[in-house]
Structure formats: C-alpha cells, structure tokens
Amino acid sequence: MSAIALVGGVTVLLKPATLDRLLLPFVALAAGTLLGGAFFHMIPEGAAALPPLFASLWLALGFATFLGLEQFLQWHQSHRVAARVRQPFTYLILLGDGIHNFLGGLSIASTFLLNPAAGIVAWVAAAAHEVPQELGDFGILVHGGFNRRHALLWNLVSALTFPLGALLALGIAQQFDVSGLVLFGAGTFIYIAASDLVPEIKTAKRLSSAAVHFGFFVIGLGGMFLLAHALQ
Secondary structure, three states, rough: HHHHHHHHHHHOOOOOOOHHHHHHHHHHHHHHHHHHHHHHHHHHHHOHHHHOHHHHHHHHHHHHHHHHHHHHOOOOOOOOOOOOOOHHHHHHHHHHHHHHHHHHHHHHHHHHOOOOHHHHHOOOOOOOHHHHHHHHHHHHHHHHOOOOHHHHHHHHHHOHHHHHHHHHHHHHHHHHHHHHHHHHHHHHHHHHHHHHHHHHHOOOOOOOHHHHHHHHHHHHHHHHHHHHHHHH
C-alpha cells in the first residue's frame, strides 16, 4: 500500500487531458469497491462478533473520525489536480494523508486478522481508492511548490504510516477484540466513498460521461458482491 504512493510518477508520461479522462472512471470504480468492501465484507465480519448497537457505534465512529479530519485539518481529498494551491496547504495534505493511512493500516490489518479473505478484499478496495487519491495528492504537492522528486518522496513518507497502523493492530490483537476496528474501517470507507468520491463523479456534464462513471461504479460494487458471494 505504501508503494502505491509512487504512482504519481506516471503523470510525467501522460498529458493532462489524458490523465483527466482516466481519473474519473477510476474514481467511480474506487467508490464502488470501497462501498462494496464495507457493506459486503467488513461490516458482516465485524458485526458478527458484537451486539448490534455497539457494532453501529464503531461504524459511526469511523465515519465521524474522517469527517473530523477534513473539518479540522481543512483537508479534502481532491482527485483532480488543483489549479492554485498555497504552500501551507500541502503540509496539511501530507498530515491528513499520514493519519488516513495509519487508520487504514489499523483497520485493514484488523480485518485480515479476523478473516484473511475479507482482509485481502478490504486491501484491494482500499488500493483501488489509493491510486486516484495519490495521483491527485501528487498533483497538489507539485502545484503547491514541491518539485516532482520531493513530491514523490514526501508522499511515500506519509504512506509509510500504513504499515505502522498494521503493526499496531497485530500487537493489540491478543489483548483487544479487533472486531470494532473492522467496523471503524468500514465507516471510513463509507465516508471516503460518499463524501469524497461520489461527488467527483456526479460532476459530468454529458450524459455519456455520467453513464460511464455510473457503469464503473456498478462494476466496483458488483465485483465486491460477487466476491463476497464466492467466498461464502
């Protein structure tokens, strides 16, 4: 997952117009896979071990935590390259991304410890989201004053918090029921998809583009459902 932070380097090979055409369908696919991973894999696994009220609480905490990150850090995961970004905002991007990756490592590793198959699916869903996010973050850092090499380096540094979160989950698994963390992670998946990704794909001005975006969204959602059904 940390290595995905280096994907921004491919932007050197692509024209901005080409990158823009590819990003939104990928964002739509990521939205579908994130929601599918949360609803069809993580929530059933986490909720099976907890009373319904507490399961819902962990889910709501995950959603609310990421809302708080965006509100108080003024951090919005934009998947398009911003035209004008002030330098201080780039550091908020890195800080927010580091916290996001840490929590992602914690929740996905917890899902893996509860059920390895569900953990792999959760990682795939998160990775599908990370690619367009990291492309967008790389563009923001470059526009905010970083050169390409430094943008890639600091993006990678912020991504290294993912294995730190995973190691923490491994360390506490013997003393703490990680089912709540799985639901916490599902709540973050739902927030990212609903708040950051779906609004991006709703901006299409042409019916054909909207249909393509919706199609990729359904592919991501349906793929996660079929995978969950096959693993039963």
